[in-house]
Amino acid sequence: MDTSADDDQQAEVPGRTGSAAIPAAGYAIAELDPTDRAGLAEVVALEAAGWFEVLGTDDLAVDLDVWASNLTPTPYRERTVLTARHITTGRIDGYVMCSLRLREDTDLLDFELQVRSECRRRGIGRALLAAAQQFGARSGRTRAMTYCTQREAARDDPEALIPVTGSGRVPADRATSRFALAAGYRLEQTERHSVLDLPVDIEGLWSTLGERTAGYRFRTWTRFTPEDLLEPLAALRSQMSVDVPTGELPREREIWDAERVRRADQRVADSGSVVLFTVAERIADGELAAYTVLEQLPSRPQVAQQGDTFVLSSHRGHGLGLAVKLVNHRAAVAEFDRLRRVHTWNAEENRWMLEINESLGYRPLAVESVWARQF
Numbered sequence: 256m257d258t259s260a261d262d263d264q265q266a267e268v269p270g271r272t273g274s275a276a277i278p279a280a281g282y283a284i285a286e287l288d289p290t291d292r293a294g295l296a297e298v299v300a301l302e303a304a305g306w307f308e309v310l311g312t313d314d315l316a317v318d319l320d321v322w323a324s325n326l327t328p329t330p331y332r333e334r335t336v337l338t339a340r341h342i343t344t345g346r347i348d349g350y351v352m353c354s355l356r357l358r359e360d361t362d363l364l365d366f367e368l369q370v371r372s373e374c375r376r377r378g379i380g381r382a383l384l385a386a387a388q389q390f391g392a393r394s395g396r397t398r399a400m401t402y403c404t405q406r407e408a409a410r411d412d413p414e415a416l417i418p419v420t421g422s423g424r425v426p427a428d429r430a431t432s433r434f435a436l437a438a439g440y441r442l443e444q445t446e447r448h449s450v451l452d453l454p455v456d457i458e459g460l461w462s463t464l465g466e467r468t469a470g471y472r473f474r475t476w477t478r479f480t481p482e483d484l485l486e487p488l489a490a491l492r493s494q495m496s497v498d499v500p501t502g503e504l505p506r507e508r509e510i511w512d513a514e515r516v517r518r519a520d521q522r523v524a525d526s527g528s529v530v531l532f533t534v535a536e537r538i539a540d541g542e543l544a545a546y547t548v549l550e551q552l553p554s555r556p557q558v559a560q561q562g563d564t565f566v567l568s569s570h571r572g573h574g575l576g577l578a579v580k581l582v583n584h585r586a587a588v589a590e591f592d593r594l595r596r597v598h599t600w601n602a603e604e605n606r607w608m609l610e611i612n613e614s615l616g617y618r619p620l621a622v623e624s625v626w627a628r629q630f
Contacts, residue, residue, distance in 0.1 A: 281343065282379060284386045287336040287350070289326040295319060297347040298336060305369045309404050310621060314450075314558045314598060321552060324526035329518060331358050337386050339370070339379045348374040351383040353390050359496075359507040364391030364399040375430070384438055392630055400504070400627040401440070403431040404448065407622040418442045418624070420502040422603035425624045432624075440626040444502040444602060447609065449617035451597040457585045460577065460614065467574040468535070471544060475533045475586045479520045484534065485513035487543035491534075492516070495565040500602040504627060527553035530562075531590060533583035535575045544570035547579040549587050549597065559587060561599035564608065577611045584615070 287294050296319055303316035317325075326334050332354060339349035349370035356363060366387045370380045391399055408415035408424040415424040416432060423445025425432055435442070474481075480488055489511035496509035523530050528550055535545040547564040566575045587594055600623055601608045 280378065281341060282339045282348070282377075282382065283342055284337060284339055284382055287338050289323065289336075292319070292323075294338065294347060295322055295326075295336075298322070298338065298350045301347065301350060301369050301371060304372070306404075308372060309406070314555060314596065315560070316555070318527065318552055318554045321526040321528060324522060327522070327525075329357075329522065331515065331518075332356055335390065337383060337390065339383055349379040349383050351387045353387050355391075355394055355396070359509050360505075361395070362397045364388070364394070364396040366391075366399060366401050368401065380434060381438075388630060396630070398627060398629045399440075400443075400625065401435075402446075403435065403624045403626065404621050405429050405431055405624065407619065416442050416624075418444050418502065418603075420444050420500075420602070420604050423447070423622060423624075425622060435624075435626045438628070440628045442624055443504050443627050444500075444604075444625040446600045446602050446623040446625070447619055448621040448623050449599050449601070449612055450620045451599070451612075451615060451617045453584075453595055453597065454588060455581075455584055455615055457581050461581055463614075464574040464578060467572075468578045470538055471535045471573065471575065471578070472538055473533055473535055473579065473582045475531070475582060477529055477531050477590060478524055480516050480532065484543070485516050488532075488534065488546060489513055489516050491543055491546055491565055491567065492563070494567065495563055498565065498568070500605050502602075502604075502625075504625070523550065529553075529591075531559075531583060531587055533579045533586065535566075535570075535579050537570070542570075543567075544573075545575040545579050547583050549583055551587075551591055551594070556591065556593040557595040559591065559594055559597045561597055564611075576608065577614065580611065580615065 287298065299317065299319050299322050303313050306315045307313050326336065335353045337351050337353065338347045340347050351366050351368040354365040364387065368380060368383055368387070388399060405426065408426040412424070412426065414427045416427050417424060419441065425442060425445060493509055493511040497506060531549045533547050534543055536542065537544055545566040548562040549559045550562055551559045564576060564580060599612060599617060601612065
């Protein structure tokens, strides 16, 4: 999400001493009651406006019910929304969603911050950032990470920011970049945000695989994972968590089991979204080799978001990354009759997956920059 805030002054960054958040004149910073549907609706509208500002589309705007579902605590993650509400008008003009992982990376605060465009440069963003970091410190967190969506820097821009990974470019003159740098954050990584216009020449692309996938079969399902695949899928998702490129950012292995897969499926179902999975199994022994997943939000039937795609290292070289995507995209067209576009995100250094997506027809839309700092 675009971390749109203020860039006029350096942000005060509270440490672990419990210092008060910066007051923004005329605003009260407070935790949003997750049962406050009216307040949550204001936050949802702010997020949608942020997406439209950067991308020129509301494809990625999240439904109120999805937001509410995401705020429901699980054994693995808790999310809290802090809002900046105008004291006189009562309107929410900014928010920061703080996310705490409870099983892995328990020293990390993830956050997303947004300020209404006409209310920037009033100190709201700095106040929200300070409040979020104070919240993180109280929760025992010692580092923070956030994502910002923006247009890619021109290739001939001599002042473009290069992440630690050395791949990708971010405009240095964007408010988001200035704000993050002023607050002491380091540009760790960039992800390419791409979009695919359907339909895709599935059969033509499948023919390029030849006999490489001959030793595998493919299974596809929606919503709930079949019982016999719960543990094998959990093992793949756990391995995916440490194989995905993260640059120099520390990352602990996520411990997935059948119950965690069930809970993840149920959370998505409770939100009204629909997930579509395809896996590849080795025919000889039934070992799960690869998986991919798409998600469609209930109020955006024309759009899907591509989630994980992962191939176990011992099964690479058989074209399974492209194969599971082709099978899943074909199933998506049949399952979601109004589907027209698919969005995806990939680390700029992940050339293997970027080349697969390019062969499918994905085109670059934006860059998601990853920023981090220690408290």
